[in-house]
Amino acid sequence: METELKVLRRDGMDTWYEGLMRAFGGVDESPEERALWDDLTEFERSIGAWEGGQCVGTAGAFSFRLSVPGGAFVPAAGVTMVSVAATHRRRGILTAMMRRQLDEVRALGEPLAVLTASEPAIYGRFGYGIASRQLSAEIDTSRVTLAVPPGTDAVRLRYAPVGEVAEQCEALYVRSVGSRPGMPLRMPGWERLPLLDPPAERGGASPLQCVVAERDGETVGYVRFHTKPESDAAGPKGSVRLRQIDALDPAASAALWRFLFGIDLTSTLFVRNRPLDDSWQYLVSDIRRCRLQVRDVLHLRLVDVGAGLAARTYRTPVDVVFGVQDDFCPWNSGRWRLTGDASGASCVRTDDPAELELSVRELGAAYLGGTSLAALADAGLVRELRPGALAGASHAFGSEKAPWLPHGF
Incomplete structure (x- = not known):
């Protein structure tokens, strides 16, 4: 039977939520907790993978504004309630939901998507990097x-x-x-x-x-x-x-x-x-x-590299060209020139040669200042193409305080 992705409707909430709970162990939540999520769920941003009358996959998003280095609050999709039924694993359902979700996040003009992962190995292939720890x-x-x-x-x-x-x-x-x-x-x-x-x-x-x-x-x-x-x-x-x-x-x-x-x-x-x-x-x-x-804790993805990097400030002046690879959201792939300091930044496409080369996953990991570009380079995940580019960019991306997510979603 064909699986179809549909926007969640209120009359399908119980079936959708039952599938979600089953995927996370089958233990019912308390009535007060369920009532809270019923109230907070953004139905227009929630999708289900349906096979006839059975919900075999769920995914949603909350409309957040996330604090970033410099103190600004940047629009971010808080990805949540993601599940695939154990009977339907390895059929491309998760990939299809992530594809649709990120396309919609881009259409809404949100530069960032963030999530907390039940298992950290799941979301790297969709471009999410670990941006904060607890x-x-x-x-x-x-x-x-x-x-x-x-x-x-x-x-x-x-x-x-x-x-x-x-x-x-x-x-x-x-x-x-x-x-x-x-x-x-x-x-x-x-x-x-x-x-x-x-x-x-x-x-x-x-x-x-x-x-x-x-x-x-x-x-x-x-x-x-x-x-x-x-x-x-x-x-x-x-x-x-x-x-x-x-x-x-x-x-x-x-x-x-x-x-x-x-x-x-x-x-x-x-x-x-x-x-x-x-x-x-x-x-x-x-x-x-x-x-x-x-x-x-927080896994972060740059849905729009240019807008995301321009939305935060930088500890020290930075002028660097990133060569970005993004297989899942190819509109981000290419070369981007970031210029900025503690007062603001811009990030635009350029034909200039790349000075640092990395994937969007590493860019997400470094975005909040909790993981240094230099550490990622030591792991072989960032490549320096111009001597000195790494040290300057790594210091500029740092944060005075460690990033932190105070609660889940």
């Missing part, structure tokens, strides 16, 4: 202490109902979102995502708790977390599971981290999805007892 830790708070900067003791902490202070916490996120590349500017409705707290996903831990940090009557930070009580013959050995933390300054941040380290009856702090340069690492007494782990 830090996780398992901190032995019975052995690790925290030094704090001046002013920390002037910050007042108090417990607050999660819903009661949700608006204040979201305002802090909005204030911080442009300070680090890779963060999405949340559209209306997305502020509900960090508040999801289905009991089935707590793993025996408490309901979501919140502590806010205040100074002179102003909210300057917050932390959301779970606690899980445990004990053995030696006594309590509970754990703290961090969900989100945000603060406006070093003292407020340190006050919140110190609170997490010192919660009674706990001896382990589980930290998930934090920036690679997160500040607490430089305050701890013993980094080895923090058991750090790093993994990929």
Whole structure:
């Protein structure tokens, strides 16, 4: 039977979503989570691969604006809910959906497409490169202490109902979102995502708790977390599971981290999805007892090389000609001259000889400043054709802060 790609309709949502859930293990989401995705799904940007009345493939996109080096927010397609039924693998369904999706992203004028991958090997062939990573830790708070900067003791902490202070916490996120590349500017409705707290996903831990940090009557930070009580013959050995933390300054941040380290009856702090340069690492007494782990998060593709490279700024002046290879979106292939600095940039096609040669995948990996062009060259993935071009471009592409995606989509 022939497989047909169709735009998702509301009356087909249940069948479409059931196929998606089956592909990701078949465990139903909580009603509150399903309701959120029903509300956030952009039906006109979602497609299904249908075989008769059966949905055998899904893919969607959210309309995001992503922070990039320099602080601008660039239109980006947040690729999401991609699945192919196990019965229909290796039939070209995923390729067909990616083809249609990227053509539509281009038609909408979005220079970037981004996604988080269930398996990192899937999307490189479609031109996505790993543009940001996340830090996780398992901190032995019975052995690790925290030094704090001046002013920390002037910050007042108090417990607050999660819903009661949700608006204040979201305002802090909005204030911080442009300070680090890779963060999405949340559209209306997305502020509900960090508040999801289905009991089935707590793993025996408490309901979501919140502590806010205040100074002179102003909210300057917050932390959301779970606690899980445990004990053995030696006594309590509970754990703290961090969900989100945000603060406006070093003292407020340190006050919140110190609170997490010192919660009674706990001896382990589980930290998930934090920036690679997160500040607490430089305050701890013993980094080895923090058991750090790093993994990929945001995969980024330049759908329009010229518009994408012109949308961000550069740490130092750069004038370089890229020879770009893009087999899946051939409109990007060819030579592009990038000129720019900290105030702005332009990127246009040129007949001048290429000075650096790379694929669109490597360009996506370097785009947010988290992966250097020099490191990619050391791996044989970027080729320098003019001596000195690599060092200058690699430094210019860097970011003062590590790129970071604070939540999935």
